[in-house]
Amino acid sequence: MEHHNDSVAADAPASLAPTMAALCEVAITLAQTIARGPLNTTNLHSEVGENSDGDHQKALDVIADDAFAAALGGTGVRWYASEEQDVVVPLDAEGTLALAIDPLDGSSNIDANVSIGTIFSIFPAETEADASFLRPASEQLAGGYFIYGPQTCLVVTYGDGARQYVLDPASRSFVLVSERLNIPATSSEFAINASNYRHWSRPVRAFIDDCLAGAEGPRATDFNMRWVASLVAETHRILTRGGLFLYPGDARPGYGQGRLRMVYECAPIAFVIEQAAGGATDGFDPLMRLRADTLHGRTPLVFGSREMVERVTAYNTLPESEVSALFGNRGLFRA
Known part of the structure; x- marks a missing residue:
């Protein structure tokens, strides 16, 4: 070889x-x-x-x-x-x-x-x-x-x-x-910058709350959280042992589409991840179907073990009434 x-x-x-x-x-x-x-x-x-x-x-x-x-x-x-x-x-x-x-x-x-x-x-x-x-x-x-x-x-x-x-x-x-990398279909690790929690959409907060609730929560799993602030490091860890990476858009000025650039960050990472049996989306749609509008255009990015990526999409596409119920019942950080 x-x-x-x-x-x-x-x-x-x-x-x-x-x-x-x-x-x-x-x-x-x-x-x-x-x-x-x-x-x-x-x-x-x-x-x-x-x-x-x-x-x-x-x-x-x-x-x-x-x-x-x-x-x-x-x-x-x-x-x-x-x-x-x-x-x-x-x-x-x-x-x-x-x-x-x-x-x-x-x-x-x-x-x-x-x-x-x-x-x-x-x-x-x-x-x-x-x-x-x-x-x-x-x-x-x-x-x-x-x-x-x-x-x-x-x-x-x-x-x-x-x-x-x-x-x-x-x-x-x-x-x-x-010769062929394969990401485990699911994992008990996720990576996100939790300091931005208050700026995320309610579906993203509900998803993270459910992970943090651990074995006693609706996911019935104790998760570990990672955050390196180096996209290649996050990607390499997930390729090696599975997991989930999230950089969603949020409510801060200039962050509505996240912070990562589609053309030279998100597109190549999504290509690698999908070819390794993982999933990559903008939180809603498969990233490989998307395109940038400008050279330095940004997009939200969710990638990793396929089952975990699909679950994030499910949270993001819930009707508002169901999201409100999830958030109200399970939010760990709500006021």
Whole structure:
């Protein structure tokens, strides 16, 4: 099963092989930079500006973005869309691919030595730059992520299952360790930022209340709650042992559609999760059917073990009278 050196490129469809090889080379270098942490001459966590959405950019955000953009030239990528760029960047006029990327996901955790990563999505290129990305997530050719943690891993799908590679530091190569990942159908773990409880919709609060009620509650299960604030870390844990991730829209100004971007975060994660037998929705509809309206457009995101994702949808689609009854009877945090 093991492949070395150019194994990722060899396993990819021929049209994607050069792009995947370039992504891997940058990821290997980034992994080394991240592992050195404060030993680097640059403070990787220092703030260097803001991106188009007003998010604070860390030095490592910019280093990663520059490295990927430079490496992808000549690999068949016509359009490069990055969280760190206001607009799509043209790379190769003859290219047939459009690549969307979050170069450094979870950058708020850089200084805390928590797993961070890179998320990417590949679409067929269209003549118009934005049109290459503003399309249903189901039209992705590939989606995946690198996670820089105790092991540096690549998880990727080309629509034929999700596979996992681990970086061997000795050979500087990614080694295939799983040809087909499968998420357990259910779990007793969920991940959500509970500090936003008061801002969530009543169905989301009712769902979480029922989980927190434990074995004595309507779910008859003691749940554990997780929250890493690193999408790749949350995804990797769920791929490994199941669970549920929720980042719903909420009542705060600017958070009606959540905080995660459809094109270069939610779409590739949903692609991987569904190819690993999990589910991914915006809380109502399968995410793979959806599309972004703008390059940096956001969407609520719920993904993980299929039974748990379907239960969230059931709560969200209950009639208001039933939601009110659930919330009134079971709310653990109501005034």
